[in-house]
Amino acid sequence: xxxxxxxxxxxxxxxxxxxxxxxxxxxxxxxxxxxxxxxxxxxxxxxxxxxxxxxxxxxxxxxxxxxxxxxxxxxxxxxxxxxxxxxxxxxxxxxxxxxxxxxxxxxxxxxxxxxxxxxxxxxxxxxxxxxxxxxxxxxxxxxxxxxxxxxxxxxxxxxxxxxxxxxxxxxxxxxxxxxxxxxxxxxxxxxxxxxxxxxxxxxxxxxxxxxxxxxxxxxxxxxxxxxxxxxxxxxxxxxxxxxxxxxxxxxxxxxxxxxxxxxxxxxxxxxxxxxxxxxxxxxxxxxxxxxxxxxxxxxxxxxxxxxxxxxxxxxxxxxxxxxxxxxxx
Numbered sequence: 467x468x469x470x471x472x473x474x475x476x477x478x479x480x481x482x483x484x485x486x487x488x489x490x491x492x493x494x495x496x497x498x499x500x501x502x503x504x505x506x507x508x509x510x511x512x513x514x515x516x517x518x519x520x521x522x523x524x525x526x527x528x529x530x531x532x533x534x535x536x537x538x539x540x541x542x543x544x545x546x547x548x549x550x551x552x553x554x555x556x557x558x559x560x561x562x563x564x565x566x567x568x569x570x571x572x573x574x575x576x577x578x579x580x581x582x583x584x585x586x587x588x589x590x591x592x593x594x595x596x597x598x599x600x601x602x603x604x605x606x607x608x609x610x611x612x613x614x615x616x617x618x619x620x621x622x623x624x625x626x627x628x629x630x631x632x633x634x635x636x637x638x639x640x641x642x643x644x645x646x647x648x649x650x651x652x653x654x655x656x657x658x659x660x661x662x663x664x665x666x667x668x669x670x671x672x673x674x675x676x677x678x679x680x681x682x683x684x685x686x687x688x689x690x691x692x693x694x695x696x697x698x699x700x701x702x703x704x705x706x707x708x709x710x711x712x713x714x715x716x717x718x719x720x721x722x723x724x725x726x727x728x729x730x731x732x733x734x735x736x737x738x739x740x741x742x743x744x745x746x747x748x749x750x751x752x753x754x755x756x757x758x759x760x761x762x763x764x765x766x767x768x769x770x771x772x773x774x775x776x777x778x779x780x781x782x783x784x785x786x787x788x789x790x791x792x793x794x795x
Contacts, residue, residue, distance in 0.1 A: 471502040474601055479574060482601050486576050489590045489597070500593055503600040510542070510599040513708060514624030516610040521630040522656040523609050526695040526704075531567055533705055534605055542598035542606045543575040544591055574598060589741055592623055592734065621649040622733050626711045628652045628704070631670065633663040650674075651688055652707050658692035658700065667692070686714055747782065756781060 473481035488496045513530075515523050527543060534541050567573040578591050591608065598606050610620050621627050629650035653670050655663060670690050689707050693700030751757050760774040 470499050471600075474499075474503060474597060475506055477601055479571070482574060482597060483576070485597055486578075486590075486594045489593045490578055492590075496593075500596060503596060506600040507596045508599065510595075510603050510606045511626075511712060512595060512599075512606045512608065512624045514608045514610065514620035514627040515630065516620050516627065517630030521632045522695050523630055526630065526654070526656060526693065526701065527607055527609050528567075529695045529698050529701040530607065530705065531573055532698070533702055535567075535570065535572055539604040540572040540602065541574075542601065542603035543573070543609065544594050544598070544606065545575065545577045545609045546591055546611045547577045547579060574601070574603065589737060592737075595623055622730060625715060626651045626708050628654055628708070630654045630656050631666060632657045633660040633666045651686070651711050652704065653688055653690045654700075654704060655690065655692050656695055659694050663692065685718075686711070751778065751782065754778075754782075 470481055470485060474485060485496060485499060489500075515527055517523055524545070527545075531541050531543065567575060576594065578594060595606055595608065608620060608624060627649055629652070631653070633655060653674070655666055655670070667690055674688055674690075691700055691704050691707060693704060695701060756778060760769070760778055763769045764771055764774055
């Protein structure tokens with residue numbers, strides 16, 4: 467086993483931070499380390515926190531960390547931040563807000579850039595979850611950037627997905643029903659001291675029952691929790707509901723169902739294969755003179771981008787088939 471992987475498993479914070487940085491920077495060599503670490507994953511419980519900007523996700527995560535640490539649990543936090551237009555890295559807003567935990571050896575907090583990724587998560591976030599899992603964290607909290615109804619990828623990575631809203635959303639809940647509302651296991655109305663909390667709660671419950679097949683079959687009914695995270699109200703109740711959902715998953719999928727669930731592995735492998743193929747194809751294509759020739763042809767009006775795209779893919783496919791035939795000889 468490589469020394470980096472050994473240090474990660476022992477919980478060395480610097481090695482973990484360096485590895486996640488390399489993951490975020492797409493350093494090719496990290497794949498070998500991730501291969502070594504994978505057999506040490508599957509023990510952490512992953513909680514996804516998502517919702518629109520301004521609902522108080524970071525404040526809630528901060529309060530959750532306090533309670534989990536009081537109960538003796540170690541915590542890893544991955545805060546997916548908007549990408550800086552200058553450096554390409556995360557803007558680090560979430561990590562600043564959780565600064566009081568920076569000296570706690572039982573807490574590891576890292577910001578990751580979205581890199582323009584739709585769906586709320588990047589491939590590097592999924593890899594970072596495995597790193598914190600292998601590190602030995604009991605809970606891994608993934609706070610997504612908050613881009614609205616497109617942000618549904620978190621359900622692929624998390625065991626329990628928590629959706630945050632605030633009072634006054636009203637009819638907006640109808641508008642996002644087809645997005646994040648359908649992936650939530652627990653719903654939280656944060657800033658519950660504000661007006662219109664009753665209406666928001668009633669709308670939420672109505673939408674949950676109308677759109678959730680599992681609720682209609684009475685398998686798992688997502689609860690609606692009121693919190694005031696800044697005052698630490700309702701946070702303990704949320705953690706208790708997360709534990710209930712964990713028990714539900716254990717009962718319905720078995721003790722190893724958390725991380726080895728077949729659907730999750732299928733989706734993860736599919737995404738990894740697609741990303742790898744796209745990277746390889748893009749690298750090869752950019753080295754091919756025919757790509758620049760196609761660009762020039764489009765600029766001169768000699769062809770259109772759709773035809774050029776089809777021709778490039780066809781030429782690459784033909785080249786690959788020719789290479790295979792040569793190898794067989």
